[in-house]
Amino acid sequence: MALIEIRNLAKAFGTVKAVDGVTLDIGSGEFITLLGPSGSGKTTVLRMIAGFEDPDAGSISLAGEDITHLPPFDRDVNTVFQDYALFPHMTIQENVEYGLRTRKVPKVERAKQALEAIASVKLEHTADRLPHQLSGGQRQRIALARALVLRPRVLLLDEPLGALDRQLREEMQVELKKIQRDAGITFIFVTHDQEEAMRMSDRIVVFNEGRVEQVGTPQDVYNKPATRFVAGFLGAANIVSGEDAKKVFGKSKTVSIRPERMRLQPSNSKISSDESSVSAVVQEAAFVGANTVYIVETEFGLRLNVSKTNTELLGQDKSFAAGDRVLVVWHNSQAAEIPA
Amino acid sequence: MLRLSRLTKALLVAIVGFLLIFMYTPLFVLILNSFNESQISGWPIESFSTKWWIFAKDYQPIRDALLNSVLVATGAMIIASILGTLFAFALKGFDFFGKSTVNILIVLPIALPGIVTGVAFSNTYSNFLSPAGINLGYFGMIVAHATFCIVMVFNNVFARLRRMNPSLQEASADLGAGLWQTFRLVTFPQFRTSFAAGALLAFALSFDEVVVTIFTAPPGVDTLPLWILKEVGRPNQASVVNVVATVVILLSLIPVYVSQRLARAQEEER
Numbered sequence: 001m002a003l004i005e006i007r008n009l010a011k012a013f014g015t016v017k018a019v020d021g022v023t024l025d026i027g028s029g030e031f032i033t034l035l036g037p038s039g040s041g042k043t044t045v046l047r048m049i050a051g052f053e054d055p056d057a058g059s060i061s062l063a064g065e066d067i068t069h070l071p072p073f074d075r076d077v078n079t080v081f082q083d084y085a086l087f088p089h090m091t092i093q094e095n096v097e098y099g100l101r102t103r104k105v106p107k108v109e110r111a112k113q114a115l116e117a118i119a120s121v122k123l124e125h126t127a128d129r130l131p132h133q134l135s136g137g138q139r140q141r142i143a144l145a146r147a148l149v150l151r152p153r154v155l156l157l158d159e160p161l162g163a164l165d166r167q168l169r170e171e172m173q174v175e176l177k178k179i180q181r182d183a184g185i186t187f188i189f190v191t192h193d194q195e196e197a198m199r200m201s202d203r204i205v206v207f208n209e210g211r212v213e214q215v216g217t218p219q220d221v222y223n224k225p226a227t228r229f230v231a232g233f234l235g236a237a238n239i240v241s242g243e244d245a246k247k248v249f250g251k252s253k254t255v256s257i258r259p260e261r262m263r264l265q266p267s268n269s270k271i272s273s274d275e276s277s278v279s280a281v282v283q284e285a286a287f288v289g290a291n292t293v294y295i296v297e298t299e300f301g302l303r304l305n306v307s308k309t310n311t312e313l314l315g316q317d318k319s320f321a322a323g324d325r326v327l328v329v330w331h332n333s334q335a336a337e338i339p340a
Numbered sequence: 341m342l343r344l345s346r347l348t349k350a351l352l353v354a355i356v357g358f359l360l361i362f363m364y365t366p367l368f369v370l371i372l373n374s375f376n377e378s379q380i381s382g383w384p385i386e387s388f389s390t391k392w393w394i395f396a397k398d399y400q401p402i403r404d405a406l407l408n409s410v411l412v413a414t415g416a417m418i419i420a421s422i423l424g425t426l427f428a429f430a431l432k433g434f435d436f437f438g439k440s441t442v443n444i445l446i447v448l449p450i451a452l453p454g455i456v457t458g459v460a461f462s463n464t465y466s467n468f469l470s471p472a473g474i475n476l477g478y479f480g481m482i483v484a485h486a487t488f489c490i491v492m493v494f495n496n497v498f499a500r501l502r503r504m505n506p507s508l509q510e511a512s513a514d515l516g517a518g519l520w521q522t523f524r525l526v527t528f529p530q531f532r533t534s535f536a537a538g539a540l541l542a543f544a545l546s547f548d549e550v551v552v553t554i555f556t557a558p559p560g561v562d563t564l565p566l567w568i569l570k571e572v573g574r575p576n577q578a579s580v581v582n583v584v585a586t587v588v589i590l591l592s593l594i595p596v597y598v599s600q601r602l603a604r605a606q607e608e609e610r
Contacts, residue, residue: 052510072513085511089529098525099515146515 003028003186004049004154009058011044018044020210022058026188028153031180033189033197036207037233045207046156046190050079063153073102077154078147082162084139086131092118092142093127099150117149118142137168148179154186161196173200194234198222206230222258224336231256231338236305238262239338244302248278254338259307261334264294267325277329280304282320292319296328304328367589374582380575396583405567406587409547411478412563416485416546421539423486424493432501447495449488457484458555465556481556485549489542496538500531500606537602540595548592564588 002025011019019041026032034042047053049060051072059068067075078099086095093114100110118127121141123134131139140160147155157176161169177200180187191197197204198218206213206221206229214226225231231239241254249255264282271277280296283303287310294306306328308319320326344352369383376382377389396402427446431439449457461484465476476483508530512522528535550565557566568584571577 050510050514052513072510073516073518077514079511079514081507081511083505083507085505085507087508087511087526087529098512098517101525102516102518102521150515 002026003030003063004188005059005061006045006049007059009045009048009060010056011041011048011053012056017210019048019055022210022212024205024212024215026154026186029184029186031177031187031189031200031202033191033201033204034207035191035194035197035204035233037192040207041210042190042192042205042207043158046079046158046188049154049188050077050156051075076152077156078150078152079156079158080140080143080147080160082159084131084143084160086139086142086146088131091128091130092123092134095131095142096146096149098146103150113149117145120148121145136163137172140164140172144176144179148183148185151183152185154188155180157187157189159190159192161191169196176200198234206233208233225256226339228254228256228338231336236307238304240302240304244300247300248298248302249276249335251335251337256336256338257330257334259293259305260291260309262304262306262328262330263308264296264306264320264326265329267327269327271327271329274332275329276332276335277327280326280328282322282324282326284322285320294320296326298328370582371586371589373579374586376579376582378579380578392579392583396580396587399580401562401567402564402580402584405562405564405584408561409563409565409588409591412482412485412553413543413546415479415482416489417539417543419482419486420489420493420542421535424490424538424542425497425535427490427494428497428501432498447491450491452488454488454549454551455555457487458552461552462555477558478561481553481558481561484552484556485546488549488552489545492541492545493535493538496534496541496603497531500534504530533602533606537599537606540599540602544592544595544599547595548588564591 004024004026006022006024006026009019009022010017018039022041022045024045034045036042044053048055051067051070051074055068059066061067062076086092087098090098093111096114096117097110100113105113115124115127118124121144123138123141123145126134126138126142131142134142140163143160160176161172164172173196176187176189189197189200201218203215203217204221205215208227208229214221214230216224216226221230222234225234225237228239231237236259237256238259239254239256240248245251245253245255265271265277267279278298280298282294282296284295286293286295290310291307292310294308295303296306297303372385374392375388375390376385377387377391424446427442431443461480465480469476469480504527508526509522512526517525548565549563550569553563553566554569557563562570564584565588568581568588571581571584
């Protein structure tokens with residue numbers, strides 16, 4: 001049995017259907033990410049699990065118990081807020097003690113646990129400070145400590161890294177993953193950053209317009225996108241449909257292929273038997289550091305993006321320039337048919 | 341900062357200076373005159389003395405009036421604090437039919453002429469409540485004062501609640517706090533400064549109210565302003581009136597001053 005079972009969950013704000021029939025199982029100890037653009041319903045689902053929004057329809061159960069309409073304070077889940085929501089008039093230690101205080105843990109014991117939790121995020125020296133005296137990254141860690149000190153079964157994280165700069169963000173991604181693994185707590189993580197989602201998650205749930213588009217491992221959703229939306233939202237993709245799909249791939253369905261899964265060869269060169277190709281002319285070659293991104297156009301006017309890792313210095317590859325006639329080559333297994 | 345020429349600056353300082361002198365000289369003269377030894381205050385003051393202060397201190401009608409003023413202002417402040425806060429929460433937290441009307445109705449009493457409020461309450465008390473056997477008496481005066489004091493607390497608390505981060509209350513609930521616990525530990529500490537500032541303004545507003553008091557004070561009950569109003573026509577009481585007026589000034593100014601300081605302290609907190 002899954003730890004959290006969400007069935008046909010729906011929530012509308014006025015006439016806007018924020019969440020429109022979401023069904024999802026989340027396993028114990030899993031790091032699952034709700035990924036989607038803003039307004040896709042991912043945060044609303046998280047807020048319904050936390051108890052901040054009351055669903056219009058559907059149900060949520062935690063460890064077999066129906067929690068759909070329970071108030072937030074009766075649920076064994078805790079939240080790390082996007083803006084951290086530390087209480088500004090309390091010291092860091094008081095903030096972290098707060099949940100223990102509402103659970104009537106004796107004073108000495110809760111001070112001990114709170115200090116341990118603060119130490120576990122390496123911020124012992126801040127215990128007596130007020131939140132506004134801490135940096136964004138430090139506040140983020142305290143928000144985490146405040147939730148984790150209660151040892152919840154499920155931790156909900158609402159874009160917790162959104163306000164951090166890139167470097168700090170990447171550090172925290174690694175750290176969060178480690179904390180999750182060590183504590184064995186189920187993490188439900190909301191983000192709109194697909195790279196962050198792939199880096200951290202056991203499974204990704206892709207949201208669009210209040211519905212779940214696909215659920216799967218990062219590899220699944222990246223390599224076998226279930227819908228056109230998923231293919232386009234996670235990383236770059238060449239999405240080819242209609243007549244073009246027939247001409248290039250010999251398929252009547254829409255096909256998605258990643259730019260880095262194709263390569264360019266001189267137009268008169270050979271390809272192996274399990275590969276396919278289409279001839280094209282290079283329109284543009286853009287050097288972007290680790291990669292060069294080529295835009296090529298076939299004789300029948302289809303434009304494709306092809307990305308190549310820059311390994312010329314290793315003598316492994318040849319580059320092309322605008323105007324070159326080339327062969328675009330891919331392994332047959334890399335052209336993913338989109339079912340929907 | 342705006343850059344101004346010297347002449348403009350000098351002119352502005354002169355205008356502000358003139359206005360301040362115009363506004364505060366009469367008050368200053370009044371306070372000085374409370375230390376005038378002669379019974380009929382005149383100018384220039386010939387000799388200073390605390391004689392009238394000592395007289396006022398032991399004069400029973402003044403002591404009674406002071407007590408009444410403090411009681412009424414405190415009562416009005418308490419009622420206004422509770423109702424003003426409840427209104428602020430209702431208007432901040434919920435959407436309901438007639439919300440903007442309710443908002444206007446809360447603010448309206450402060451804009452109504454005191455004489456209208458006074459007549460209205462006096463009529464209600466004597467034409468409806470008394471015949472029905474309900475005699476509010478002293479409490480009726482407090483209620484009448486509270487009506488226009490509510491807005492002071494309401495405005496302060498409402499403005500603060502609007503700026504409050506709504507996820508703080510969610511975080512509190514998320515960490516296991518019930519509604520009352522969240523209010524006590526998180527919400528109230530967030531707006532208590534505004535609450536205190538509003539309550540002090542309410543006190544000051546009630547303390548120096550005259551018109552509504554005239555209509556609603558039970559027979560034989562004087563507040564300090566009412567006492568002044570009655571005595572001001574008697575020249576031989578002029579110096580005592582100055583003493584009482586000075587007390588009224590102080591007791592109104594102190595709460596306003598503290599209230600301003602609180603508001604400023606809160607600005608700096610963020």
